[in-house]
Amino acid sequence: MLMLGVGDKEFVAEVPRPFKPEQVLFVGLNDMIEALNSKPLQDMNMDIATPDDIKEDSSKVLRWLDSRKPSKIIVHFDLDVLDLREFRSLLVANPATYEKMKEQVPTGSSMETIIRLLQDVAKAYDVVGLGITEHFPWDAYNLQNMLQRLPLLGDINKKDKAPYNWIF
The missing domain is CATH 3.40.800.10 (Ureohydrolase domain)
Structure with a gap:
């Protein structure tokens, strides 16, 4: 929507020629x-x-x-x-x-x-x-979280999953 000039003012300001x-x-x-x-x-x-x-x-x-x-x-x-x-x-x-x-x-x-x-x-x-x-590759995200907690690859004491960022 930014390309139409709709959205966060800071981001819209970066669009030199919005589409009609x-x-x-x-x-x-x-x-x-x-x-x-x-x-x-x-x-x-x-x-x-x-x-x-x-x-x-x-x-x-x-x-x-x-x-x-x-x-x-x-x-x-x-x-x-x-x-x-x-x-x-x-x-x-x-x-x-x-x-x-x-x-x-x-x-x-x-x-x-x-x-x-x-x-x-x-x-x-x-x-x-x-x-x-x-x-959003859920399998890759879940594999990353698994690998980060395995011996030799990550921290075996780690309990939490890596967060993902999503802007709505």
């Missing part, structure tokens, strides 16, 4: 659609392509792009658009609450759907940026 809402299409949102209807985003009237909109083909996204005729495309790929039943390296897929979250979080997009969509966009437009965010 009409330059942004949210694709694949599954559990964040309600957030787009909250202040200040509701006044922006953001365009959305849901997981169902892109499941069979990329036409909705390509039509949206065709209507704007951008010279360059920047993709901000939040991994949390992926279905957590297929991709579990997401904060919401915490092993301690995973079964409960599978029932609560709407179905996201498959990896194959996102691959096809991004390939289709790249075939039609000049993709000049691809950022990938929202990765």
Whole structure:
């Protein structure tokens, strides 16, 4: 949201040319659609392509792009658009609450759907940026905590897990 000029004033000040809402299409949102209807985003009237909109083909996204005729495309790929039943390296897929979250979080997009969509966009437009965010590898985090408490590798007297930082 920082790239739209929304958020912490200190961070927003670092964005020299914020995007206009009409330059942004949210694709694949599954559990964040309600957030787009909250202040200040509701006044922006953001365009959305849901997981169902892109499941069979990329036409909705390509039509949206065709209507704007951008010279360059920047993709901000939040991994949390992926279905957590297929991709579990997401904060919401915490092993301690995973079964409960599978029932609560709407179905996201498959990896194959996102691959096809991004390939289709790249075939039609000049993709000049691809950022990938929202990765939280629970297995690596849990392995790190285990290794830090094993003989020869860590502190055998250590009882606590390493904290992780997450900003909401």
